[in-house]
Amino acid sequence: MTEDDTVDEEDLLTIGAFAARARLSAKALRLYDRLGLLAPAYVDEVSGYRYYRAAQTERARLVAMLRQLDMPLARIAEIVEAPDGAAAADRLTAYWTDVEARLAGQRTLAEYLRGRLSGRSSEMYGKFVVETVDVPEQVVITETRHVLAGELPAWIGESLGRLASGARECGGITAAPFVAYHSEVSLESDGPAESCVPVADEAAARAWVERQGRARDTKVRVEPAQRFAYTRITKAQVAHPQIVAAFEAVEQWIAAEGLEYAGPCREVYFADWEAAGPEDPVCDVAFPVK
Structure with missing residues (x-):
């Protein structure tokens, strides 16, 4: 070990001795060091040997147990770097709430x-009453984004809020705001997806979109009059996989009726979500048909 005035050598343990005390392997300790979760107290400049206090x-034991919870490394770092035990416990509680x-x-x-x-699919589908409705031509301002399923709920709320x-x-x-899906949105x-809000004044809408620039892919378009096949669902049913x-x-009802799809499916949010x-009932799951 080289001379180092800032390190009390008598207080240091070799990686093997520390691993035995912490009930971990030396391999795990090297991994924690590489990940920035537990650095050695001292590294010999000549030999490269690691020493711990x-x-x-x-x-070390805390990091190992948190790893057993399949906790992401960033979340582990937040907990072990918390200013005190209460803050660390709060961060763990927040993580586990997300897990549950x-x-x-x-x-x-x-x-x-x-x-x-x-x-038993027919039993599940039988819970939904499917009807049709004719929707007149409408001007809509829209915001489009490529979004994965996990990001979708937050983005829907934020984008519809901006458009409103x-x-x-x-x-x-x-009319009721809606979200149209131009291709599948899932974990992969x-x-x-396109958030849409129907508005009254087309000229004013085009001027507003022009002022927005291209930052959020905001547009205005005129939707033609269409017929929709739809089913009405509750707030609880909006959650995945009930909404699926x-x-x-x-879709099964459309096939049984001999109808054809006439555009992307959508979720129409007609109620105050909060x-x-x-x-x-808060939402209509709808398909344009012909």
């Missing part, structure tokens, strides 16, 4: 897939 044992929400969604998806694989704000300069909102496929079943129920309860 006994006081680092608790942090994801697991709940996966559990629901697994149940849905079991139903499909066991031939802009609609005040375009004669006001004339990013659409694109709603889309598939409408004020709605889980069982309140």
Whole structure:
């Protein structure tokens, strides 16, 4: 070991001795060092040997246990670098809340897939009443983005909020906002999706879009009068995979009626999302048909 006035050599443990104390492997300690989660207290400049302090044992064990939770490295760093134990506990609670929400969604998806694989799809689709509606021509201001499923809920709220704000300069909102899907949006496929708000004044809408520039791919267009096949769903059913079943129920109805698709499918949000309860109708899952 080289001379280093800032290091108390008597307080240092070799990587092997520290690994035994922390109940970890030397390989794991080297990994934690490489990831920036647990650096050695001292590295010999000549030999490259790593040395640790006994006081680092608790942090080493904490990192190892957090890794067992499949926690991303960035989240682990947030916890081990927290200013105090209370802050670290709060960060762990926030992470685990996210995990449980994801697991709940996966559990629901697994149940849905079991139903499909066991031939019970007709039971699931039978929960949705499909009807048709004629929608007149309308002017819409839009914002388009390539977005994955995990990013979709936040983007829908933000983009429709921006468009609703802009609609005040375009004669006001004339009908329910909607999101059109021009291609599949999933964990692997990013659409694109298009948020749309119908407005009253086409000329004012074109002027507003011109002022927005190209930052958010904002446009204005005139939608022709169309007929839609749709089913109405509750706030709880908007969650994945219930909403997938709603889309598939409408698709099955369209096929059974001998109709053809006439454009991209959409979600029409006609209710106040924040004020709605889980069982309140909030959205129409719709396909233009001919």
